[in-house]
Amino acid sequence: MEKTKKYCYGFCLLSSIVINILFSINLYVSGGGGALQWGEKKHETVYRPSLTWSEKAAAEAEAVAAISCSGHGRAYLDSLISYGQTVCECYDCYGGIDCSEFSPDCSADAGGGDPIFLEPFWMQNAEKSAIVVSGWHRMSYRYADYTMMSSEVEKYIRKLHSIVGNAITEDRYLVFGIGSSQLLSAAVYALSSENSSSPSNVVATIPYYPMYETQTSFFNSEDFQFEGDTNSWKLNNATKNNMDVIEFVTSPNNPDGELKTSVLGGKTIYDHAYLWPHFTPIPGPSDHDLMIFTLSKLTGHAGVRFGWAVIKDKDVYEKVSKYIEVADLGISKDTQLRVLKLLKVVVEDDGTQLFKFAYAKMRERWDRLNSVFSKSTRFSIQERHPLHCNFFNKTRLPSPAYAWVKCEREEEDDCGAVLEAGKITSRGGSTYRAKDRYARLSLIKSQDDFDLLLLRLTELVSLENGKIESI
Amino acid sequence: MEKTKKYCYGFCLLSSIVINILFSINLYVSGGGGALQWGEKKHETVYRPSLTWSEKAAAEAEAVAAISCSGHGRAYLDSLISYGQTVCECYDCYGGIDCSEFSPDCSADAGGGDPIFLEPFWMQNAEKSAIVVSGWHRMSYRYADYTMMSSEVEKYIRKLHSIVGNAITEDRYLVFGIGSSQLLSAAVYALSSENSSSPSNVVATIPYYPMYETQTSFFNSEDFQFEGDTNSWKLNNATKNNMDVIEFVTSPNNPDGELKTSVLGGKTIYDHAYLWPHFTPIPGPSDHDLMIFTLSKLTGHAGVRFGWAVIKDKDVYEKVSKYIEVADLGISKDTQLRVLKLLKVVVEDDGTQLFKFAYAKMRERWDRLNSVFSKSTRFSIQERHPLHCNFFNKTRLPSPAYAWVKCEREEEDDCGAVLEAGKITSRGGSTYRAKDRYARLSLIKSQDDFDLLLLRLTELVSLENGKIESI
Incomplete structure (x- = not known):
């Protein structure tokens, strides 16, 4: 009994000391006023000083970023705050407090040129792309060299x-x-x-x-x-x-x-x-x-x-x-x-990371778009010709930001209206001083927007094929 | 001996356990993945989540803010980096790697309207005024309400x-x-x-x-x-x-x-x-x-x-x-x-904090300015008339951003040139389509700028009085 007790004393003390040492290391590396912290990076370990004045802003930004809005909206630091909660800003066609409600009859908006297709890249590179702006950051009209350009x-x-x-x-x-x-x-x-x-x-x-x-x-x-x-x-x-x-x-x-x-x-x-x-x-x-x-x-x-x-x-x-x-x-x-x-x-x-991501995204969208338009005789899109790309060092097709759609049926000389009837918002050709037989579809908006555009286009084209078949 | 040993075992184990508990609490409150942290505020204790993607940017901002530049310059996140070090941007009339070298013959620049007099307020309110901008913050042209204004x-x-x-x-x-x-x-x-x-x-x-x-x-x-x-x-x-x-x-x-x-x-x-x-x-x-x-x-x-x-x-x-x-x-x-x-x-x-700070600063500058100009017959500045201020709820003098100086000697009809000869850069009256007998002095620049302006003005006015005495 005495032996067991002693054994326990010995073992417990040893393990307690080991635990103490582990905690000490943890405490030392994880911070406390003025101590250094280990920051995590995939392949390296770096020291980071503990934070003072910037910590609150960082915590605010992370808290807002953690609001998911069901993946169909976004909360921002300057979003509306209601009853102490930051309100989700839902993407087009989504609603509800957490943006989870899809409106099935909603039109796909392919009008504007908002380049949201790159948003996921920046979310993946959150750490590298964040900035902290101090309250006194560059209050002057000019930089130190007396210019207004950095x-x-x-x-x-x-x-x-x-x-x-x-x-x-x-x-x-x-x-x-x-x-x-x-x-x-x-x-x-x-x-x-x-x-x-x-x-x-x-x-x-x-x-x-x-x-x-x-x-x-x-x-x-x-x-x-x-x-x-x-x-x-x-x-x-x-x-x-x-x-x-x-x-x-x-x-x-x-x-x-x-x-x-x-x-x-x-x-x-x-x-x-x-x-x-x-x-x-x-x-x-x-x-x-x-x-x-x-x-x-x-x-x-x-x-x-x-x-x-x-x-x-x-x-x-x-x-x-x-x-x-x-x-x-x-x-x-x-x-x-x-x-x-x-x-x-x-x-x-x-530059490989951004451009690979962006090109892969655009190419995928064009592939999907082509597969829909290839089934259509009612609509056509611009021809694309391969060219050698010095950046990627290969010959490839362009993957433009916009599809330039032509309504091929003689009587359909207002292509924007035809698309609108199919629940697709485009920009009519006359916006660009071309004929309204043409319309521009934006391919660079969010994934939700693009997916809905594809759905609506597929519906339109199936309708057309249905019609052809019924003749 | 055995007793001492046992006593030691007992005491050591107990103290070790106590230390363990203390460390555990510390670890719990000071962070580690996903745990909560105590943030320090003067009168309250708040929970803060530990940081992930924003921490690096925050550490960078704090590191740059900690560079003192001898109090006569500033280092910014987008300052030039030389040999891995962020370079101090020295204020006018200061130089050297750490901006500690004053150029004694330097002119006081009271030309521009850079409102740097408020910089210390924002440094004092660093925590409240900092922002973290995520890489994906508001990439769209528009806000959720389709406007371009928040x-x-x-x-x-x-x-x-x-x-x-x-x-x-x-x-x-x-x-x-x-x-x-x-x-x-x-x-x-x-x-x-x-x-x-x-x-x-x-x-x-x-x-x-x-x-x-x-x-x-x-x-x-x-x-x-x-x-x-x-x-x-x-x-x-x-x-x-x-x-x-x-x-x-x-x-x-x-x-x-x-x-x-x-x-x-x-x-x-x-x-x-x-x-x-x-x-x-x-x-x-x-x-x-x-x-x-x-x-x-x-x-x-x-x-x-x-x-x-x-x-x-x-x-x-x-x-x-x-x-x-x-x-x-x-x-x-x-x-x-x-x-x-x-x-x-x-x-x-x-609004009391900012406006009290800012008014106190401007009033102090006007008091110092007046005490110099009151000794001069060569130069005068605009008259100021008291008015009731609804904000401070008292009758007070204005404390304008600029002094509008008049050169009183008939032959001195280019006041900017007279000041320039006294090592003071102003903006001549003709800039404002007035006579060049007038010149504008900026009173809203940094403390260093204002102090040097006061020094140069005092030199000018003493010279004038010296001259009068020597007649």
Whole structure:
């Protein structure tokens, strides 16, 4: 008995001491005021200091991110709070407190260009892409170098283009804008002839992104005016010399995804919003005088409102910069901080992670879309031609952001209305100054949106086949 | 011996178990995967979940914030990184790796309107004002209600005005812009007469903020043109009827801090950038058709680029909204998230914390400034008249953001040059279309900037007195 007791004493003490040591290690590594913590990474162990002022914000962000909304909605830090609870913002066609209720008769919205297809990538890369903004982060109008642009962001943009091989940025100037939207307008101002007797003519090739016309008309400057389709303009002004003209070239084109080049060969604004490997093979670096890019269609962050122009000529660069300064006194410093973090993730492993994810997603969507349209004679979509992609180093088909649908039946000359009747919201051809026999379907929205679009398209096409069979 | 041993076994085991229990409690409350943590607050104890994806970003932010830069500079998350170290960005007149080196001959820069005087407030409120932005935060162009404006931010702006009592927002529309800058321009577009035979005349009372003229001239619209000083315009156009005119009224005025009202009484844009208790007594709520405010001069966050317009008329509201949409497709969602967090701090305790801090700072600066200028006959500054402030519920002097200095000696008709010779950078009167006998000194920059300004002013004034004595 005494022996057992002693044995117990001995064993218990030993095990107790072992446990103490284990706890001590755990305590040491897991924190407590000022101690260091082990952070978990897959292949390495890093030390992390314990947190003070940022911890509450981090806990808030994680708590909101943990609200699932049934996978059919999202809760954000700035979502409505009701009775102390953050309210789920449900995706289209879903409702209820937790977004679990699907409306079976709901139309698929393939209208807008919200690039939510990339959201899962950022959720998978949550740790790498999060930022903490302190209350005193960059309160000044300017950076330390007296500019309004972060030189670190500029560095990463140049690195990105060099990795992707989609644009020459060496010996070029960069200007940041509020999305590409602001830069489109700034570019027209910069290229138009001041103090000329007549305003510069602004043109774009049909079908074109409507913003060019909207902005140019809205700002109603004495220095320029919108003159519509490039080819028509060329035809009507063939005999006139020295006409001052600014040509928009959207490549790949919105809405139809085609790679385009200048028709007139004069002053040109290249809108390269979609010139990324997920949408198009990259045949080589674009090398034009004025090229505009946007974060929106690169990383999917439309809400961030960030774009950039790559400019060859110093005088044009100064005019575009002046526009940004006069319009807004520069771009939000918070935005630039977030852009920097996102770009750091994009360029990791030479960009393979984001672009592989994004391209796989777009290719899968096109495969599914094709399989539906291949069964249809009533609807067709744009032809796609393979090209060698320098980035992926293989020949591949483009996988554009939008399907450009044609209604083939002669009597169906309003394709948007035909689709709408089939519970699909599209954008009609006339939005792009094309015929309404065409309509644009967005393929870059959320998975829920795309899945519903596919369902509605399948229903439409089966109806058509049913009809054919019944003849 | 045996007894001692047994005693030791017993005591050691007991103490070991006690230690185990203590460690267990500590481990439980201090974290480990999924356990809860005690957070420290002065008067309460709260549970905090342990962090996962946000922890790295939080640690990065705290590490950068911990770099002191000798108190004469700042390191940011997006500062340059050199040899693995974040580089200090030194304030004007300071240099060296840790910003500890002061340049004794350096000029005091009192030119710009960077509102850094509020930075210490946000450092003191670090925990409350920090935000964590996830990689997937609001990627869409729009909020759940299909607008581009956060309804939560709108709610807090209305609450703020109601607390401060500086503007009526009931039954008014709000529109957000990129700083007030963009809204100034949007307002001119909204108020100008489209399709009129002649452009609207835009005027402002001298001395006026130069942006009004710069923007109006730069955008060179067919719908409006800048026509200079309001009073001159009134004099020259006294006999003409039905002239279409848009009047800018800046109240308190930049540069001289005066509370102003409309001269013409027609279409008016009230620029209320400085209508906050730290700069002026608040005599009562402003109740005009179109009022513009900016975060920059409220919280000091110029770099955030956020402003808002309060608009009575629905048609004008729609035009201003349209402008923001056409120009940029809305305001950054990150910016709006940050604004929300900052406004939540501002409205805490009915706004007393921020406004007390800010007013105390401005009053102290004015007291120090007055004591220097009171010894001078060579320089004078604007007179200030006491008014009842509804917010602080007392009669007090204004404490404007800028000193409007006059050089009194007849031969010194370029006051900016006189100050420059005394190592003070100001903005000359002609910047505001006033005489160069005047110059503006910024009083809202960092403490280092203000201290150096005071030093240089004291040197200048002692020189003057020395001269007088030597006569």
